[in-house]
Amino acid sequence: xxxxTVDFINEEMILIDQRKLPVEKVFFKTxxxxxxxxxxxxxxxxxxxxxxxxxxxxxxxxxxxxxxxxKNDFFYKMNLACKEISKARPTAVNLMWAVKEQxxxxxxxxxxxxxxxxxxxxxxxxxxKKEDIKINKNIGNYGNELIDKNATILTHCNAGAxxxxxxxxxxxxxxSAHLSGKNIKVFADExxxxxxxxxxxxxxxxxxxxxxxxxxxxxxxxxxRDKKIDLIVVGADRIASNGDTANKIGTYMLxxxxxxxxxxxYIAAPISTIDFDIKNGKEIIIEERDKSEITHIKGVQIAPKxxxxxxxxxxVTPAENITAIITEKGILYPxxxxxxxxxxxx
Ligand SMILES: CSC[C@H]1O[C@H](OP(=O)(O)O)[C@H](O)[C@@H]1O
Numbered sequence: 509x510x511x512x513t514v515d516f517i518n519e520e521m522i523l524i525d526q527r528k529l530p531v532e533k534v535f536f537k538t539x540x541x542x543x544x545x546x547x548x549x550x551x552x553x554x555x556x557x558x559x560x561x562x563x564x565x566x567x568x569x570x571x572x573x574x575x576x577x578x579k580n581d582f583f584y585k586m587n588l589a590c591k592e593i594s595k596a597r598p599t600a601v602n603l604m605w606a607v608k609e610q611x612x613x614x615x616x617x618x619x620x621x622x623x624x625x626x627x628x629x630x631x632x633x634x635x636x637k638k639e640d641i642k643i644n645k646n647i648g649n650y651g652n653e654l655i656d657k658n659a660t661i662l663t664h665c666n667a668g669a670x671x672x673x674x675x676x677x678x679x680x681x682x683x684s685a686h687l688s689g690k691n692i693k694v695f696a697d698e699x700x701x702x703x704x705x706x707x708x709x710x711x712x713x714x715x716x717x718x719x720x721x722x723x724x725x726x727x728x729x730x731x732x733r734d735k736k737i738d739l740i741v742v743g744a745d746r747i748a749s750n751g752d753t754a755n756k757i758g759t760y761m762l763x764x765x766x767x768x769x770x771x772x773x774y775i776a777a778p779i780s781t782i783d784f785d786i787k788n789g790k791e792i793i794i795e796e797r798d799k800s801e802i803t804h805i806k807g808v809q810i811a812p813k814x815x816x817x818x819x820x821x822x823x824v825t826p827a828e829n830i831t832a833i834i835t836e837k838g839i840l841y842p843x844x845x846x847x848x849x850x851x852x853x854x
Pocket of ligand 1: 555667668678743756
């Protein structure tokens with residue numbers, strides 16, 4: 509994809525403003541860590557790996573802000589800042605993972621001067637970003653093994669280059685299948701309420717020349733029933749150690765329909781999305797977002813302001829509904845507790 513999700517040039521974090529895509533290509537630039545937090549919480553940048561990378565750069569921006577204070581104050585303020593950054597959005601584990609990786613850097617170099625710590629934080633953030641693209645290409649190549657040459661694929665939300673440092677996870681599988689010469693077709697759910705499918709996945713697939721059809725979320729069941737879909741591949745925001753997977757709201761519903769009509773349901777995600785500290789999906793915090801996302805579209809009111817709204821941004825697909833989890837180290841099959849622990853021993 510031509511546009512970069514996130515870049516860091518001359519001490520400034522540069523993000524394509526995904527709230528405005530595909531109609532406007534506007535960049536959000538900042539050197540301020542509080543603005544980095546805002547960029548994550550207001551979904552200027554979104555997608556589990558992408559918010560992890562932005563979280564890592566935002567830790568660096570905080571360190572630069574505190575670069576000239578007393579060292580003890582520096583560690584104290586950095587601890588508070590890391591807590592704030594980790595809380596910008598609660599569901600995608602990649603954010604907490606990236607902040608923890610940066611905290612390990614601060615600990616490792618705690619006896620060095622603050623400028624040296626800052627330098628190492630920036631290096632680590634750059635490394636996380638660079639590694640992400642490699643990881644996504646590996647996910648794409650493993651996932652491509654599962655795609656028949658004339659497959660029709662359904663995807664939900666955006667797990668593409670715009671949800672990562674580039675290439676994408678679920679869309680990475682689609683990209684790899686397309687680039688390997690397979691005659692694949694894609695149906696993309698628009699994905700209410702933030703319309704990541706209509707605005708971001710459609711944008712990526714059109715730009716890549718991958719044959720794609722945009723549908724409203726409620727069309728998917730009929731296509732699956734009528735055998736128009738060969739498989740579903742989606743991303744993930746947090747995977748429990750038993751394989752239960754949190755992803756964009758609507759994923760669980762798709763998984764039930766896929767199970768009923770016996771089509772494969774694949775999750776494509778980096779290993780950093782697996783949360784080894786939780787046993788099952790019941791422990792995953794599901795972000796609830798503002799009611800205006802449901803009562804308004806692009807600022808235009810479509811429902812009475814007085815109406816109550818329930819707006820969970822994610823749901824949890826139980827492991828028993830998942831055919832396989834495609835990672836950068838290989839494809840995991842049920843029972844996921846076993847396959848995940850075997851993978852980690854590799
Ligand atoms: C490659 S992870 C993408 C993942 O993140 C999306 O959520 P959001 O747009 O709210 O950050 C969605 O769950 C995607 O599957």
